[in-house]
Amino acid sequence: MREMISMIVVLTVLTSVSGFLLSTVQSVTKEPIEIAILNIVQAPAIKEIFPEAENDPIAERFPIETENGPIKIFPAKLADGNTAIAFETKGKGGYGGDVGFMVGINLENDQIIATRVTTHSETPGFGARAKDDPEFVSQFAEKSMSDNLGLKSSGGSIDAMSGATVTSMAITLAVKEAQRLYKQLKPEILKQIK
């Protein structure tokens, strides 16, 4: 009996202390991690999507609430005077996990300007080409946000990368998620930008 109680007490105390410690560490590192992700993952993608932005989309970012928590919107002033935004979505079911995908959209005509892969753990030489070689993602440029941007095998207009169908599929899922969010959030985004 005594042994039983000591087992329960030791494990309970140990896990509680551990939980407390981890929640402290988590709250301390939360902000530095967000800044690190912004600088190392999101900023380079934004610079490639809006190479000629006349403002600083990274400094002017603002959060917007969605049903799955807030997402960051990066607004950009284009050279022709139009406004565009970019935001990141996750494509579920890549070969090595979720694929992060940044989509830049022209707010005037709802066309995609450019897209980039942000985070991924796909196989080098196969799925990883989505990030290293912009050929695949350039297919999304100038497509409308209301088009069917699935793979050709599922009735869409996008050619899959050969040897990396799973990665291609995950990216089209990320784009579909972006289309859904864009439709839902556009009024709110326009309000925030004005």
Add this chain to the structure above:
Amino acid sequence: MAQSLAKEFTKGLWAEIPPFRLVLGLCPVLAVTTKVENGLGMGIATTFVLVFSNLLVSLLRNIIPSKVRIACYIVIIATFVTIVELGMQALVYPLFLKLGIFIPLIVVNCIVLGRAEAFASKNGPVLAVADGLGIGIGFTLSLAALAAVRELLGAGTITIWNGVTIFEMGVNFQPFAFMVQAPGAFVALGLMLAGMNLIGKK
């Protein structure tokens, strides 16, 4: 005391160097040693976890009931691994991206649990820390050495930290790409093991 302290520390560097002598923790050894920087980062993260888990297991060795000791060790180890994971994300995010899943997998690295069970639970905190530090540094050096062989032959470079290359083969060098792929890890590890056994035989 000082003598046994030095002995516990140095045994991890040669006599019980983890991947070569104990042949433990091979999963990260094979997986992350494609670049020296990855090997070093993985080794340092593991050393941190080893030192602190050894310290805590040793301090609590008389309190932890033996029937639930493994559960307790895993809680302690997992706590430090999570701290390392969050710390790496905050401080060295590019390295975290490269090591990815292998950082959380330190929890099930048999070196860490092995030292807790075989050493820290039977010795005082000072010796346990010396043991953890020795084994950790030995592990780091082994990863770096294996990674250096693989990176040099497979990519023609030696990258020590976030793109800082200290050595580069000439332009005529043809990369032996097999070495940076998974089978190359087995071959390189096997050859190094054979070499160490040859030296240790005398």
